[in-house]
Amino acid sequence: LCTRPLSHVTGTSRCSAAGRCTLLPVSPDQQRPESCRDLKPDDVDDVTDAFCPAVSRGPIVQFKLSDIGEGIMEVTVKEWYVKEGDKVSQFDSICEVQSDKASVTITSRYDGVIRKLYYDVDATALVGKPLVDIETESGSEVIQEEDVVETPAMAREEHTHQEIKGHKTQATPAVRRLAMENNIKLSEVVGTGKDGRILKEDILNFLAKQTGAILPPTPFQEIQTPVTKPPPTTPKPVFTGKDVTEPLKGFHKAMVKTMSAALKIPHFGYCDEVDLSRLVALRAELRSVAEGRGVKLSYMPFFIKAASLGLLHFPILNASVDEGCQNITYKASHNIGLAMDTNQGLLVPNVKNVQLLSVFEIAQELNRLQALGSTGQLGTSDLTGGTFTLSNIGSIGGTYAKPVILPPEVAIGALGKIQVLPRFGAGGQVIPAHIMKVSWSADHRIIDGATMCRFSNLWREYLENPGQHDLKEQNGSLTLSGFQTHSRSHVIRSD
Numbered sequence: 001l002c003t004r005p006l007s008h009v010t011g012t013s014r015c016s017a018a019g020r021c022t023l024l025p026v027s028p029d030q031q032r033p034e035s036c037r038d039l040k041p042d043d044v045d046d047v048t049d050a051f052c053p054a055v056s057r058g059p060i061v062q063f064k065l066s067d068i069g070e071g072i073m074e075v076t077v078k079e080w081y082v083k084e085g086d087k088v089s090q091f092d093s094i095c096e097v098q099s100d101k102a103s104v105t106i107t108s109r110y111d112g113v114i115r116k117l118y119y120d121v122d123a124t125a126l127v128g129k130p131l132v133d134i135e136t137e138s139g140s141e142v143i144q145e146e147d148v149v150e151t152p153a154m155a156r157e158e159h160t161h162q163e164i165k166g167h168k169t170q171a172t173p174a175v176r177r178l179a180m181e182n183n184i185k186l187s188e189v190v191g192t193g194k195d196g197r198i199l200k201e202d203i204l205n206f207l208a209k210q211t212g213a214i215l216p217p218t219p220f221q222e223i224q225t226p227v228t229k230p231p232p233t234t235p236k237p238v239f240t241g242k243d244v245t246e247p248l249k250g251f252h253k254a255m256v257k258t259m260s261a262a263l264k265i266p267h268f269g270y271c272d273e274v275d276l277s278r279l280v281a282l283r284a285e286l287r288s289v290a291e292g293r294g295v296k297l298s299y300m301p302f303f304i305k306a307a308s309l310g311l312l313h314f315p316i317l318n319a320s321v322d323e324g325c326q327n328i329t330y331k332a333s334h335n336i337g338l339a340m341d342t343n344q345g346l347l348v349p350n351v352k353n354v355q356l357l358s359v360f361e362i363a364q365e366l367n368r369l370q371a372l373g374s375t376g377q378l379g380t381s382d383l384t385g386g387t388f389t390l391s392n393i394g395s396i397g398g399t400y401a402k403p404v405i406l407p408p409e410v411a412i413g414a415l416g417k418i419q420v421l422p423r424f425g426a427g428g429q430v431i432p433a434h435i436m437k438v439s440w441s442a443d444h445r446i447i448d449g450a451t452m453c454r455f456s457n458l459w460r461e462y463l464e465n466p467g468q469h470d471l472k473e474q475n476g477s478l479t480l481s482g483f484q485t486h487s488r489s490h491v492i493r494s495d
Contacts, residue, residue: 058136060115063094063108065131072099073127076249077119078376082132086114091175091200094132097125098250098344102380109177112136124249171198178203251345261407268444270452271400274460276418276434282466290363300338301362303390303415306462308334308354311388314455316447318387320408325445331387337406338366339391340373348406349378350386390415399437410443411452 065075075097082094088108096105116133119125171179171186175198179186182203189206191198248256279302290297311318311334319330337350349369351362372378389409393401394417401414416437423433438460442452 058112060133060135061110061112062130063110063132063134065097065106065125065127065129074124075099075104075127077121077123077125078103079121080117082114082117084114084117088112088114088134098376099254099380102378102383103376104380106131108134110134110136122249175200175203182207251347255346258406259404262404265405265407266444267402267405268442268447268449268452269402270440270442270449270456272438272456272460274436274438275423275464276436279463279466280418280434290360293360295360295363296367297360297363298366299418300366300390300392301359302463302466303392304336304338304351304354304362304366305357305359306459307336307388307390307413309462310455310459312355313458314451316451317411317442317455319410319446320387321410321443321446322408328446333385333387335385335387337386337389337409338369339389339393340370341396342373342376344376347373347378347383348386348389349373349382350389352385389413394418394436401439403439403441405441405443410447412441414439414441 076099077095078098079096080094081096082088082092088094089111090108092108094106094108094114096103098104112134114132115135118130118132125131171191176186178200179189179198184203184206186198189198189202192202193199276299279299283297283299283302287297315330316328318334319328321328333352334354335350335352336354337348340347340349349372351357351365351369354362357365369378369382372382386406387409389403389406389412391401391403391412391414394415397417399416399419401416403412403414405412416439418434418436420432421435422430423435425431438456440452440456
């Protein structure tokens with residue numbers, strides 16, 4: 001048994017170095033044993049090693065909040081996944097933090113025990129400052145990564161690592177580190193996670209193929225269909241009679257910054273109406289086909305695709321200007337954003353490379369973004385890089401709006417609700433028509449009214465006459481590139 005002195009112990013204690021070593025609670029009038037050797041066999045009981053100096057402990061590492069890129073210097077701690085005393089392993093989730101751009105899950109770089117949490121929930125954590133203290137396992141090598149703080153250059157490199165066919169390689173910092181330690185290029189690894197995300201198991205399997213090692217099979221993860229929840233009920237307002245002051249955080253704080261910058265832009269407004277009667281009929285025809293493939297097909301994918309087709313003819317609307325408005329950059333990709341109303345506030349995720357996507361593929365991506373937005377899980381890559389924006393304010397209500405440009409973009413459109421209104425037909429008769437109002441705003445420093453008007457006319461033409469672009473079904477796979485259907489035969493042509 002251990003012969004280390006136990007005079008410091010004030011209560012029941014178990015020594016993990018000697019499983020039978022115990023010390024029962026001692027009252028002030030009892031004689032305290034000087035060491036474990038003085039204990040009798042009858043003294044054995046359930047105890048803890050909280051105070052015993054014989055227990056071999058590892059070094060305590062301050063796990064600091066890394067630079068997560070985009071110039072973010074502070075985040076709000078939204079949820080802790082661990083508490084003091086919990087044992088964690090590498091890649092285990094520690095907490096979820098929210099910046100003014102996205103929610104990020106922080107994972108552990110070490111194996112050990114959580115000894116201290118530096119922040120409460122909803123507290124503001126600073127980049128480069130300690131997040132938790134982790135007591136690493138004794139004998140394990142602790143690798144200090146500049147106090148686990150990445151430099152901005154490292155963060156940018158990490159977030160822009162290897163673009164394949166227009167899509168970024170997705171992996172957590174811990175997975176990237178594992179790949180780096182084994183000299184593995186992420187571009188050579190096939191990700192099996194959601195949206196192609198590279199997981200720890202993917203790195204290990206890739207390494208096993210190179211070395212010939214045999215790894216146990218990864219447990220099958222069943223894909224669960226999201227359960228449709230009933231619409232949330234609006235809580236009845238309660239009058240408290242007290243004023244409440246609280247600091248702006250997260251996305252609300254980001255809105256202050258973005259809208260303050262937007263006020264420096266001279267906005268030009270233009271409004272029009274679109275007759276969607278043919279598109280309404282087309283969507284009704286295709287809706288059941290899309291739902292049979294597990295995709296909800298709304299009108300938004302058609303609006304987004306029509307905007308991309310219009311941007312091909314008016315690339316200045318898919319551009320950005322520098323802060324001094326001395327240079328203009330024409331964006332190659334059409335990353336079209338969708339203003340989204342969430343519990344966290346206004347978010348604008350974007351669909352990447354719309355010019356390369358079919359209507360059906362856009363619908364799939366919108367389904368993904370909306371699911372993530374409803375649960376507050378949109379990532380930085382989803383919320384950054386936009387080049388043009390549409391706001392579907394009509395899904396809530398209203399007809400016309402005055403949308404505000406999101407810098408550094410130069411144009412934005414707001415879509416009103418679709419209404420059945422009387423209009424004159426070709427023969428002069430009054431007919432019901434599905435009418436939607438659209439409101440555009442453009443940066444008048446570089447975009448004139450005629451350009452915005454011509455773009456709007458072209459966008460409207462695509463939607464009012466969807467038969468100008470072919471739809472087809474190839475090999476049983478609906479690819480919906482444009483808008484046309486020929487009776488029962490769907491033909492799709494590449495745009």
